[in-house]
Amino acid sequence: MADKDNTQEAADYGIGIPVKRHPFFLKGLDHVDWGMKDRLSRIFNPKSGNTVMLAFDHGYIMGPTSGLERMDMTITPLIEYADCIMCTRGALRSIVPPTSNKPVSLRYSAGTTVLTDLNDECILDIEDAIRVNASALAVMVAVGSKYEAKTIENLVVTADLGFKYGIPSLGVTAVGKELTRDARYLSLACRVCAENGATFVKTYFCETGFEKVTASCPVPIVIAGGKKLPEDKALEFAYLAIQQGASGVDMGRNVFQAEHPVAMIQAIRAVVHERCKPKEAFDLYRQLSSTKTS
Numbered sequence: 199m200a201d202k203d204n205t206q207e208a209a210d211y212g213i214g215i216p217v218k219r220h221p222f223f224l225k226g227l228d229h230v231d232w233g234m235k236d237r238l239s240r241i242f243n244p245k246s247g248n249t250v251m252l253a254f255d256h257g258y259i260m261g262p263t264s265g266l267e268r269m270d271m272t273i274t275p276l277i278e279y280a281d282c283i284m285c286t287r288g289a290l291r292s293i294v295p296p297t298s299n300k301p302v303s304l305r306y307s308a309g310t311t312v313l314t315d316l317n318d319e320c321i322l323d324i325e326d327a328i329r330v331n332a333s334a335l336a337v338m339v340a341v342g343s344k345y346e347a348k349t350i351e352n353l354v355v356t357a358d359l360g361f362k363y364g365i366p367s368l369g370v371t372a373v374g375k376e377l378t379r380d381a382r383y384l385s386l387a388c389r390v391c392a393e394n395g396a397t398f399v400k401t402y403f404c405e406t407g408f409e410k411v412t413a414s415c416p417v418p419i420v421i422a423g424g425k426k427l428p429e430d431k432a433l434e435f436a437y438l439a440i441q442q443g444a445s446g447v448d449m450g451r452n453v454f455q456a457e458h459p460v461a462m463i464q465a466i467r468a469v470v471h472e473r474c475k476p477k478e479a480f481d482l483y484r485q486l487s488s489t490k491t492s
């Protein structure tokens with residue numbers, strides 16, 4: 199209740215004490231708005247500075263990929279171990295319990311599938327992204343393909359909407375037969391995403407020169423997993439990527455196609471958040487695999 203009389207006089211003005219400042223923990227993002235920082239702090243762990251994102255958006259270009267035939271059975275048990283989920287609005291509404299309360303990196307661009315020619319994409323309606331409370335808008339960017347201009351335009355429009363509503367945009371460097379995955383190409387593609395307004399960028403790890411890819415990208419990079427590898431190899435490249443400057447992973451097949459997906463995502467977490475060495479993480483994977491709910 200608003201009281202005019204008999205109130206305690208304000209006296210503690212902290213005269214001479216500078217106002218506490220809170221530098222933001224993610225690189226290149228000191229000057230984005232409060233809402234965007236709030237969403238980014240849900241995606242990335244402010245303590246480790248990193249994130250484990252679980253990607254299961256493959257169906258939008260590949261149909262019922264192995265491991266995603268029944269997402270209600272295979273993905274739902276993994277959600278609690280992810281810092282953020284990356285999926286289409288279709289998957290979100292049909293199999294993700296809203297009570298899981300995880301930040302969503304919404305697959306925000308869509309278009310052609312593996313049956314034709316990838317990357318001829320449009321973007322969704324921002325109102326629907328807001329309706330599902332998206333924490334990031336993920337857009338494919340196909341630098342060097344015939345859809346380069348179209349996908350960069352998609353990113354530019356998305357970044358503009360993202361800045362307007364405080365929602366981070368995630369530039370996803372595209373896959374495609376004609377697109378190489380060496381440090382030179384990935385540096386160019388990631389930099390193009392960042393310069394055009396992406397708040398963070400998703401790309402692939404490369405064995406040579408990956409530290410140049412992360413160093414030359416002014417905003418955080420998360421890596422995709424790519425095709426399924428043996429679990430120890432997947433943990434090893436996640437470790438190398440983090441060591442070389444990645445701020446996390448956005449992994450799909452190497453988690454949900456693992457022999458023990460629940461154990462695998464926990465082992466990945468150990469690498470990403472605790473910088474656990476690959477061998478220790480693999481030991482953890484084996485140990486967790488022997489439990490019932492792995």
Ligand code: R5P
Nearest residue numbers: 253255422423424449450451
């Ligand atoms: C990328 O654009 C795809 O939609 C997937 O989100 C991405 O490739 C991550 O999945 P995976 O780790 O299986 O490559």
